Amino acid sequence: MTSDLGVFSSNSKTNTLRRQFLNQAGLGLLGLTVPQFLWRTQAMANSGQAKRDVNCIFIWTQGGTSHHDTLDPKPRASEGVRGPLSCINTAVPGVQFAETCPRLAKELGRFSLMRSWNPKNAGHGAADQWCMSGRAPTPTVAYPCVGSVISHEKGFKSPLPPFVQLGNHVDRTFQGGTPGILGLEHGPFEIHAEANVDKFSVRDITPPLNIDLGRIDRRRDILAKIDRLQKRADVQPIAFDAMDEHYKTAFSMITAPETKRAFDIGSEEASLRDQYGRTPFGQRLLLARRLVESGVRFVTVSDPGWDHHLDCFSNIKIHRMPQVDQALPQLLIDLEQRGLLDTTLVVWMTDFGRTPKINPASGRDHWATAGFVVMAGAGVPGGLVIGETDAEGGAPKSHEYFTENIVATMYHKLGLPLDLTVTSSDGRPVRLLEGEPVREWI
């Protein structure tokens, strides 16, 4: 390799370790992926990096939550802009929320709100890719979402996968929320099942009906025998070795008591479950906390139904917002009580803002130049409101920030270098992010 730090060489320590590993094992030549957690865990143990890991719960309200009708109301605008909802005061003097957010208003001291986010985009799909990776979609390079970067850079911390997505409410048309160039290995482990039902079970982890652990053990034995008979020599294609490792991990995940415990949301106090709200969103958020406690590094909590072209106000007030208003402050309280808030970054993003002018169907349409972002935990100062939009909520008036700044803040908080450059699975050096973090949050 070149001795000087070159145009495309990464500053990341782990990449160097990876290269060394590949060279030693003679695998670099083969372009094959050996389960990376093996050496990454090793690498981390060696470097003592594991001490203060910051985890992340990323909330995605899919569709584009109206900023007017939640956290950035315009009570003095004309009726055709301000809408029928009234405003309430928050814990921070001079800051008002829409009446849909009473608990968030009361607990504003626990989180920070940015009102000067300019998404520069009003398309679904593109939003998911942009907000989760910090890069606009391109036809040729699929940039990885932050959770996948975490998986790639930090690997496993427990038998549970490093990156989990709850719900399937992420639009992947432009590869939003996916590992992109980092390869499937770093995709989110997806849990689509509803945590708010009595018989919550996790696909592929909870054994299927009629298969008990005894039978899983028996099958493991049979597979081992059949595999052994197929194997003709000690050396085998290296892809087979990788597969063996994945199967080993998979078996341990299915049978490990930690896994069972992490998903056993029924073991939470009933009163705590009530405080999160017995709603799909509420229980998903509670599950996210359990997962972070059990060693998951990054949890995406996705929530559907925010694309309110029709009947924006009653939808938000009656159906969507109460769940979030109940659960999000509760998560922050819960994390603080457990001493996890300093090491857990909580982010709430949505596709974009919505039109200042209300359309004839009592809805609001997509809006590209304004929106809000909420961040809390991991040292983000509570009660801080950054920037403001103009009189109609159409564009930031001050402290304008862009999506790359939000994602750069996440990189910064999660301990990822801002200039992280990775080699894609097909050998291309790619700098993942361009942008500076939000000053007020770091």
Added chain:
Amino acid sequence: MVAPFFSRPTRIWLMFFASIFFVSDGFLNVTLANDWTVDPPAIQLQGNFETIQILVLQPSSAVPSDPTRADDLTSRSTYVSSAPAICTVDASGRVTAHSNGDAEIQVTSQGTIKTIPVSVQGVLSVPKLDFVNDIQPVLYRAGCNSGSCHASQYGKGGFTLSVMGFDPMMDYNAMAVHSRGRRISMASPTDSLLLKKGAMAVAHGGGERLPVGSNEFEMLKAWISGGAAKPDLQAPHVTKLRVTPALRVLEVGSSQQIRVVAEYSHGRNRDVTSLVRFDSMDESVIEVNRHGLTKAIGKGQAALMIRFAGHAEIATFVVPFSAEANLANWQAQNYVDEHAATKFRELGLSPSGLCDDSTFLRRAYLDAIGTLPTMDEAKSFLESTQPDKRALLIDRLLGFTTDPAAAKHTDAYAAFWSLKWADLIRNNSTVVGESGMWAMHNWLREVFRTNKPMDQFVQELVTAKGSIFSNGPANYYRIASNPPDLAESTAQLFMGTRLQCAKCHHHPYERYSQSDYYGFAAFFARVGNKGSAEFGVFGGEVVVTVNSGGEVTHPKTGAVMKPTPLFAEPVDDPQDRRVALSKWLTSTDNDLFARNLVNRYVGYLLGRGLVDPIDDLRSTNPPSNVALMDALVADFRTSKFNVKHLMRSIMNSRLYQLDSQPTPENVTDGRFYSHYKVKRLGAETLLDGIDYATGVLTKHPSLPLGTRAIELPDANTTNPFLMVFGKPKRASVCECERSPDENLAQALHVLNGDILAGKLADVNGRVAKLVATTVPDEAKIQELYLSTLCRQPSREEMETAQGLVASSTSPTDAYQDLLWALINSKQFLFVH
């Protein structure tokens, strides 16, 4: 890139610029065995800071006549200058000019001494340095203008350079003009912030880049003290880099010093070894230091990339696996095997043996038509005694047959290859609507059912217009709709060229500049579309049209770009520029068209392209077997771009039919096809295979039961199995979107998922039906092996399975478990 020079008659520059020396191209053809030579035999250096790299070589004792095997003594010799005030020489054999006069360099090697006369002229007391030819290379080599440092979007510390120096004026302004010129101090050059930062004399986030006293440091200093001359846009520019040696055979642990000479537009040659950047393209085979000393660290073949002034060149290094390849059993089936054998000999690499019939059967079915053979097909092939049964099977799978009963296989062929190309073209109802998606799908099916020649296929696609609902290929212009996106997608799909870097800056590995990019994009400047009156705005129908006007302009110069193919003169068509493009694309003028397709199909069949990544053809990424690539390309052209012919040539070769079982000697080879490279079955193929093995079909939404996963027209799917196994979303034209990786979620899903569990336990499934019959256990076990692995169980496998059934209280459970294990075994999950 390097701007033309010389509006003013700068004889001064000329003098300082050129170092003339005598490189004889045949210097390596040394005939005296055991005698070493120096190159060049005499040195003339002209101008301040000029350097030259001496090479010391000894003919190989084993093969004295082979210059590629000559022993490089350069790093093991010692050098002494007779007059260090005139020129110095360092331990690596690099001579640097200091003042005018004559001197000698004494070279000691192998206990003997040789002398090289040196003449230095044209050194000036106030050196003149050219910004483009001297200063920018220094910044480039030190990494200052890399994407992660000062060329990142916002620069670093308020100092922003252009990426790899593609914009000399911007860089000049950043260095000498912006920030009120505080970065340089002409009065006291060493106090210049630029130098202090570079030398780490003050804090510098990027560390020490230009050590005090280094040639680079001195050059920058001299440029500043000489008045920090602006970029001279008339300066001569580099036309070519010449790398010595271009090909070298090494053993692990041995090394070779590289010398690089730049040829300039005004006819001068200049040794730029000390100014270029070296990069190993395969760090498991060779490593290189910043001076160009290249060391073999692993076996195989690798390119060394050399970059200077917007040009990139390579040197090829071969590090043989052993002294001699064992090819005793190698019978060449066709030209593919002849070229493969030559490569094996060159690399001393011994291939694995031929695979057995059942392995070949399964491999050929999966690779050619993405489908497992039925049990009957498997049995009849395995039992056949025809000596050419493999060739016959290939013909049957590809539809090269006159037997109408066999024609049904071409349906699977059409489905499988439509799927592949729909992924690449990104056919997707989210973007073009249901009707557009179906129109494109039906067109693709027709293309592959009729085996349309690939040039016609691409011409129809690139020149398509009309309704996206009734003319399938017109959707290409809805999937991407602006000239830059269309230029990037078209170049990558049909030329294997990644143009996107050149959108913003000069391509780092290639000759492509912004002008090339926007000239290519200009072909698409006049594609328009309008809503159809027939179906109205809400029906979503769009008509792709060609407008009479519309241009692409260069983002920097604002110039209107003429539609220009890559590295060719502009071409046009009075009605539709795309017609000119499609003619050029598929003409013999464009070598990349055939090369790209050949490489893709080699990749699909052999598991890795001759060029890898499969869609990244460029001069700095040469094929692993150049002769084989050339032969396949020639054959493909002769066949008039017939992909079935191409596939037949590859599949009939012994190379394709090699065992996937590596030997201890060839296990580390992943590039030269010494053993067949196993690959996980794709998402759709695997689901279809599980459907067949379990006897339970998957119902795909809004399509009739019995529609197979490889027949799905759209990217959108809600099927969790296909999602876990990475069915592409068709968001990218990159082959890499279909990730071949194995991952944990997949293992969990096959191991423990409810989809497979449901199919195994289905009351109408294979296991339930099998258990209900009265055939003996042996036949039941055979059926499970044949329907999954396409072969009969071995004696031990039969005994193991019988033991399992006998020891179980429930035959249903036992057969379910057996089938479960077979599906989870590697011989099922992989094409092997």
